[in-house]
Structure formats: C-alpha cells, structure tokens
Amino acid sequence: MQKLPMVQKKENGLTTYIPVGDTVIGRDFAVIAGPCSVESEEQIMETAVKVKDAGANILRGGAYKPRSSPYSFQGLGKTGLQYLRRAGQAVGLPVITEVLDTRDVYAVAEYADILQIGSRNMQNFSLLMEAGRSGKPVLLKRGMSSTIEEWLGSAEYIMKEGNPNVILCERGIRSVETYTRNTFDVSAIAALRELTHLPVIADPSHATGRAGLVPSMSLSAIMSGCDGLMIEVHPSPRDALSDANQQLTPAEFAALMSDVRKTLKLRERLRNEHGEDSFIARAETAGQ
Helix, strand or coil: CCCCCCCECCCCCCCCCEEECCEEECCECEEEEECCECCCHHHHHHHHHHHHHHCCCEEECECCCCCCCCCCCCCCCHHHHHHHHHHHHHHCCCEEEECCCHHHHHHHHCCCCEEEECHHHCCCHHHHHHHHHCCCCEEEECCCCCCHHHHHHHHHHHHHCCCCCEEEEECCECCCCCCCCCECCHHHHHHHHHHECCCEEECHHHHHCCHHHHHHHHHHHHHHCCCEEEEEECCCHHHCCCCHHHCECHHHHHHHHHHHHHHHHHHHHHHHHHCCCHHHHHHHHHCC
C-alpha cells in the first residue's frame, strides 16, 4: 500500500463517525434507500414515505444521471434536486445525490446532505478535490475496475482538501462474469476494516443489477462488516426510467429491512461472544 496518512487505520482501531441528520454513520447502521432516478415529485415523495416507514435513515435519488448512452434518461437536473430535497424534508430524512461535474458541486451541495461520487468519476481528481472543499460529507463509490489501493488514494484526494467526512461504498467491480451487472467484492469490505478508519457501506443494487439478488447480498455485506447499505427502491420498478431490473418494490424493501435487523442482531451477538477479530486471532495462533 502506498502511504496514505489520512485514510489509513488509526492506532486506536476506531471507525470515524460522520453525523448526517439524526444518523451517525460509522456508529449507527446507515440504510440509504430510494430510486435510481428522481422521475417526478410524486414518485420521489411516495418512495420517501415508504422507505422511511420501513426503516431507512437516508433518502437517495439521482438528479443528474451518468448514462452509457447519450440518448438515455439523464435525470431532471436542478428540478430533480428540488423534488428530492422536498421529499426528504417532508419525511424528515437527509438526502444524498450524485454530482458529476466540478461546476455543479456547490449547486448540488445546496440541496444534498451528502455528495455522491459515482464509479465513473472515482478518479476524476478535479471533482474529488472540489467535493472535498465543499464541506459536505462525500460518499465515494469504488471505480468499476479499480483496486482497493486506488480507491483509497481517491479518498485521500478528498480528505487532503480538509474534508475528513468520507464514506466508502463498495458497488461491485467489472470481471469476466456477465450474469450479474458487476462482481460484488464482499472481501473488500472486510479488507477495508483492516486498512482504514473510514466507514464502508455496500451497494448490492449496482453490484448485482438483479433485484432478486439484492437481499442475500445485503445480508452477506452485513456479515462482512459493512457500516450500512445503499438500496434502490422504486414504487413501480418495471416502469423506472433507469436501472429497472435492480430496484426493489417498497414491499420487498420492507421485507429486506426485517432481515437486516435480524442479521445485525446476529452480528452483534457474535462480536460480543467471540470478539470482532476472533477468527484472525485464531489463525495467527494456529500459525505459530
């Protein structure tokens, strides 16, 4: 690993806490939920109510959408930001949305509580630095073909601008597999707990691209040690203007949240009984 003094794990081994609304990311388990794209005020408002009722504590929604085709839906822009902000305020949730361009950082920061840097922009260093200077917490997604070291280097760019509030998000990496949208690297979640003090959340929606795989991958991420989840939820996924195949219905999300709560209790019980590093400790002892 290259020298990255700001992101490397602290001597006390503690995770950094990042307060966002009533949630402290790194201490509280954060569930970020909402549609891939903000499509209308009615759509984002309905989704906000449903995900809040199910237990989400941060609302997501894309106002600016980076799409592979220039002819695909690109988002509602500033209007989408306004709809997202109103929905968050209506249900009492902070909001997160993606920023694509250095020119939009401060405009997006007026509406969003967390700025998201997407996979395609993980090494857009000008954007990273501008987001770092914004003063807002930044969620940094892993690049689709990036190593863990490269990912942490990008986080260092943000922190070097005086912003300590960086959240890492594992969203899958590109591999030879084509059945899933990406290959979900749950091992990266466990590895990051050894390498950095920054909180790590998982995005199984983008990692798999298949709604049916999202629940099991969410629970796998929890047991790998993640500090939160980002789940795409839409009132009518088959009518979604982007990423229809990976979005859960509100009912499916509510069912998942029930399993999330049970899995978190199991994880906590195992940690209390054996210690978080029990398996590592046994391996080290066996090797002596």
